[in-house]
Structures are given as structure tokens and as C-alpha cells.
Amino acid sequence: MIVTIDATTGEFGAANAAEMEYLFSEVLRASILGKHFVLLDRVTCDWAMGNLTLGAQYQAHLQLLKQEFTQRGAIRAVAGQILSIKIGGNGLQPVTSQKYEIGHRTLLQGNYLDVAVLLVANTANDGEFLKQILNMTKRNHPIGHFAFVVRHGGGSTIVECFNEELNAQRITICIVDSDRLSPHNFSSTTVRALQASANQNAYVGGIFPTPCREIENFIPLDLIERHRLCPTYPDFQKLKAILQRQDIQDDAHNACWLYFDLKMGLSGPALLAKGLQADIEAWIQQHFTPDSETFNQTNIAGFGTNILRTFLNSNPAMRDYNDFTKTSFWAAVFAPLFEKIAWFLAADKRKAAV
Structure with a gap:
């Protein structure tokens, strides 16, 4: 996901220095490890390099982010989702359908900087299939690289698994079969239960019923x-x-x-x-x-x-599926789903171990 730190130099200077060093080191670590796509403007990078005691690897990465901001910063204008870090103890809140804000203390108490979770009913089949589709999708994505871990939800336990991820304060994308029998509006018991859990607290991510009956x-x-x-x-x-x-x-x-x-x-x-x-x-x-x-x-x-x-085991079928993803039918029915979730999964390419 696109992660930014949005604050003035005055706000940085007034904050606890140890907390700022921890914040910047964790954000930079997420970028270096390729967990998220981190955008830091030049003023923020200059302040951090001039005022924080960071290791040589982090200092070098700050310099890289500063140099690349001219090109990378334009992503904000087209980004589908952004996690904006503010200075303070404010909780997580969605400010628009495309932007979340979170205080730095709340961020550091959770696991928001861990790699995003893609929760599916079955990792071996549904999860692998979605990974294949996302590999095809990222070729035309503005960022072009995704990072996520697929987690098994099980048919009857996906609500409990979803709650576990939310309680752990991770970015969580849940793709669930809609079980619709026709195009008429209908929410299955599972979808309604997931939405009820999601409505209890703010979280980063979403519940995405399939735009059809099932993944198949x-x-x-x-x-x-x-x-x-x-x-x-x-x-x-x-x-x-x-x-x-x-x-x-x-x-x-x-x-x-x-x-x-x-x-x-x-x-x-x-x-x-x-x-x-x-x-x-x-x-x-x-x-x-x-x-x-x-x-x-x-x-x-x-x-x-x-x-x-059986479909996944057929390499020729999967190769032809790539062509299917370029059809007008795909663009109308399935592409909107992946366009939405892709921004939650967008990430820098891994640079090194930290």
C-alpha cells in the first residue's frame, strides 16, 4: 500500500525524538523489505537526515527516496488507496474512500507496516488462482509490484480468521464467494457476517465479494x-x-x-x-x-x-487465461475487483535484508 508521512517540520520537531526515530526506521524498513510503497517528500527526507540518528542503511534509503520523489510523487494523483501517517496519537480513520489517516503512535502499536494479508477460503486453490491473476494484473499497474501473504480462511471459519487479522491491526483484503444465484442484489450469510465484523472498528482493507457466484x-x-x-x-x-x-x-x-x-x-x-x-x-x-x-x-x-x-494444473490453460484478461468481458466484470484491491497490495521492490 502507498504509505506516506504527512507532517510539517514543526510537527516533527515538537514530537518525541525517540518516537520519530522509531517511526522513520519502521517506515523505511517496510520500504527496503518491499512490504509497502513508501512516499516521502524531499522536505521530510531532509528533516529526517538532518535530525535523526538512523543507521547508514536507512540514511542511504532516505537519500534514494528523496531523489526518486520527483517521479514517484506523481503516483499520489492516481492512487486508489493511501495510508497517511500523522504525528500524534489519533486512531485510524478513513477520511475518503481512497485515503486513511493514522497517528504515528497508533501505527506503531499495530502491524499496519507488515505485508498486507489476502484472506481467501482456500489458499491451495483460490489463493493460488488469485496470485496468478494478480501477477497478470501488475504488468499494467502504475506501480507494477505487489506484496502480500495469502492466508487460509476456510469455508466456515473465514469470519473468525478475518476477525483475527483485524484484531492484529493488519491491512487485510478478504475475497469471498458472493454465492449469488443471479445478478439480483443478494448478500450471503458469510458476506453479511464479514461486513458486520468490519463495521465494528476502523481497519485498512476491505471485503470483496466475487462479481459472480464463486471463484470458479x-x-x-x-x-x-x-x-x-x-x-x-x-x-x-x-x-x-x-x-x-x-x-x-x-x-x-x-x-x-x-x-x-x-x-x-x-x-x-x-x-x-x-x-x-x-x-x-x-x-x-x-x-x-x-x-x-x-x-x-x-x-x-x-x-x-x-x-x-485441474485448471491451475494446466499450463496451456493458464497461458490462454492471460489472453482472457485482455478481453472486454474481463474489463467489464472482473477488472474492477482487481483494480480496487491492487492498491492495497502495491509495494516497493525489495532492496535488501534489514
Whole structure:
């Protein structure tokens, strides 16, 4: 994340010298280790070099940040997220949707300068897939380097894991399946529980439900078929016919593929028995009923619980996925999610050990 220290030389001079040395050493350490993208203006760098007793490595890095500020400072104008450190004991507070402010004492009491946490339901599958996508995303990002650690949330324990990260005062990004059955507004029990936890205290980060049913819906059908990831799958033709009859040019978010249960498939009778909201049920029936059937006859097979793992294990499929990230469909549906979270993960490249 972009981290700045925003104070006047008078504020620095009036503060406790030992606290300022600790503050600057910790911020510089985060930059040297590549945990965050640190921006310090020339006046701040000059004050620190002239008034603090810092080690040679930190002094050299301050000089580097000062020299690079002319180019790096322009990032602030386009930054999606900034953590601004003020002098004093004020708590953390979001001042805009793109900026947080925090007093230096509050910062140093927490773990905000640790590498950001990307919390997912499953690190082995969801986490690896998101890492691959972020590697593709960073090539066109203004900073071009991300730093984060992926943490396992588990399906039923992700709320507890989220609370642990917030209690530890770490920058935390939680990506969670929306579990939506249609484009209609709907928050799952898990999403509501996460949001309730987030609303209890200020924190740096966010909860990001998928812009589709589950992570698996990020995978386009044509790549599954083209790379023979499920060679015995019986319903390719049925699914393709359903998708092809839908015009999504005006609103990609209505694409029914985004709400198909890739793992378990779709059973018309089972869905009718759920007693869904009328608008959701009507949308599902409209979009998933094959032309030659009624909905209570409809059964579309799923690809199994290992479809994401199978996809990740196919290098050719992953190479083609890079091309998918350049499509207009990706730009409309998935790119906004990664544009938002990328700024929380932005970091300097690691310079050395400290």
C-alpha cells in the first residue's frame, strides 16, 4: 500500500525524538523489505537526515527516496488507496474512500507496516488462482509490484480468521464467494457476517465479494472445453447453447455463466424446491432452461469440486487465461475487483535484508 508521512517540520520537531526515530526506521524498513510503497517528500527526507540518528542503511534509503520523489510523487494523483501517517496519537480513520489517516503512535502499536494479508477460503486453490491473476494484473499497474501473504480462511471459519487479522491491526483484503444465484442484489450469510465484523472498528482493507457466484466462475467455458479439462463432461453442447442465446453486449454482469454452479451443476427440481425469491427464480428459469425442456426437467451436470485445481494444473490453460484478461468481458466484470484491491497490495521492490 502507498504509505506516506504527512507532517510539517514543526510537527516533527515538537514530537518525541525517540518516537520519530522509531517511526522513520519502521517506515523505511517496510520500504527496503518491499512490504509497502513508501512516499516521502524531499522536505521530510531532509528533516529526517538532518535530525535523526538512523543507521547508514536507512540514511542511504532516505537519500534514494528523496531523489526518486520527483517521479514517484506523481503516483499520489492516481492512487486508489493511501495510508497517511500523522504525528500524534489519533486512531485510524478513513477520511475518503481512497485515503486513511493514522497517528504515528497508533501505527506503531499495530502491524499496519507488515505485508498486507489476502484472506481467501482456500489458499491451495483460490489463493493460488488469485496470485496468478494478480501477477497478470501488475504488468499494467502504475506501480507494477505487489506484496502480500495469502492466508487460509476456510469455508466456515473465514469470519473468525478475518476477525483475527483485524484484531492484529493488519491491512487485510478478504475475497469471498458472493454465492449469488443471479445478478439480483443478494448478500450471503458469510458476506453479511464479514461486513458486520468490519463495521465494528476502523481497519485498512476491505471485503470483496466475487462479481459472480464463486471463484470458479472466473474460468470461461471455452477454456475448459478447449484444454480438455473435463473430457467426459456430458453437457458441453447444452451449456454452450444456453450461453450462445444470451446477448451480453449491453450488460456483461447478466451473463448467466457467472451464476452457474460449476462444481455441482444445476437441477431445476432442486432449485424450485428451495423457495427462492420470485425474481431470482424467474431469472434462473429464463436463462438456464434449455429450449427443448421445461425447468422442472432441467439438469445440467457440474464439473466437479476439483475444477479449479485441474485448471491451475494446466499450463496451456493458464497461458490462454492471460489472453482472457485482455478481453472486454474481463474489463467489464472482473477488472474492477482487481483494480480496487491492487492498491492495497502495491509495494516497493525489495532492496535488501534489514
